[in-house]
Amino acid sequence: MNNIQKNIKRIISQIESAQKKYGRARNSVQLLAVSKTKPIEAILDAVQGGQKFFGENYVQESINKIQFFRKNYANLSLKWHFIGPIQSNKTRHVSENFDWVHTINRAKIAQRLNDQRPVGMEPIQVLIQVNTCSEKNKFGVFENEIFALVDLITSLPNLTLRGLMSIPANTSDHQSQFIAFSKLTKLKNKLTKKYPQLELDTLSMGMSGDMDAAIRAGSTMLRIGTSIFGTRNDK
Template sequence: MTSIQQNIEQITSQIEAAQQKCGRSRETVQLLAVSKTKPNEAILEAAQAGQRAFGENYVQEGANKVAHFSEHHPELDLEWHFIGPIQSNKSRHVAENFAWVHTIDRSKIAQRLNDQRPAGSEPIQVLMQVNTSGEQSKSGLNEDEIFELAELISSLPNLTLRGLMSIPANVTDYASQLSAFTQLAELKEKLAQRYPEQKIDTLSMGMSGDMEAAIEAGTTMVRIGTAIFGARDYSNKA
């Protein structure tokens, strides 16, 4: 049985190989370890292997983990990303606990996160979720909505707009994957040109099955869970 450390080393090698293949510099792609449903012990093992950024999908579960590591392992200085859907009645927990939020697709949520961020805290680094596939079942903004929401976020003092995130259609052929990711990368560049005062430098796209295409298209953050931690147990999600 491979260890979490070995899994992280393997994924890191794959990221570096993909960067080299398409002529990108090393360390331009961050590995976000998706730790949803995983116990604190598994996260600690990953952290001890050098992983610092973790992504959570469920508000209460994620808030509990943030509290645990803040209390018991503050020296690790972990960076917590919220990558799941946000309900209005749970936005305060997100605002109070997470450094990054990847899934903003409504002005109401952006405003609530801004208003509920504790005084004295650093601004939340936020990404807008884009629906690149056009599937009605998927959350996310279309191109026109992106710029409308960006206008609001750029005016909110407790949010810093950093870029875009997507969960594309589950397709296996490389060309289709690359096309969807390239579309998002082009949108990010348009956004950066329109808001030069913002630090719009982040694309959160790419998972285990489409990571290479995402890296070729320009992703700066890949979200990897099962390949690091193994199969998930959803019986205790909150």
């Protein structure tokens, strides 16, 4: 067992402990391994450690990885999540290659992803990125903008809305982290009440430095990179 595999095992143990501590159901939190800037060899180590879900930020780099694994390890059924900002000129590449997109924050992006999804592929599982800290320099929609975006996404046949994602302000204080994450949980609950026909089962929140608070607040998907792969390489 190499370091990456040991790290995955350790993090899964931490997730299980936090689920128990906060009264969460077993297996209610998924681990998304953030493999941006990491080589194929490191991802393969993670796969051999049982990891199936990977998050990528950079379109061209990620396509090379995805195509390699689909060509050489198709039997593994890996799922690829795009978790970075999406530029309009990159939507086709994202739509053609990824299973999930966490960063929908504009109607134009949602429409392009839908229109560019190849015939025969399953719908993209998507999350709306929400700006929970009300900072204008942060990506994501504000709460008062979200309902129009939900209405659009649910009208698009090649997208399936699964929930919300956020990146809160950086802080090491557990209670501050919890309060920030709880805003997203409350917003998802509002959406569930307004749109009971939707299966909004995903809250993508929590990274290496705040995963405990995220689990406490209701996260169902943690985006963990550094704690698995070590300090990331500069792109």
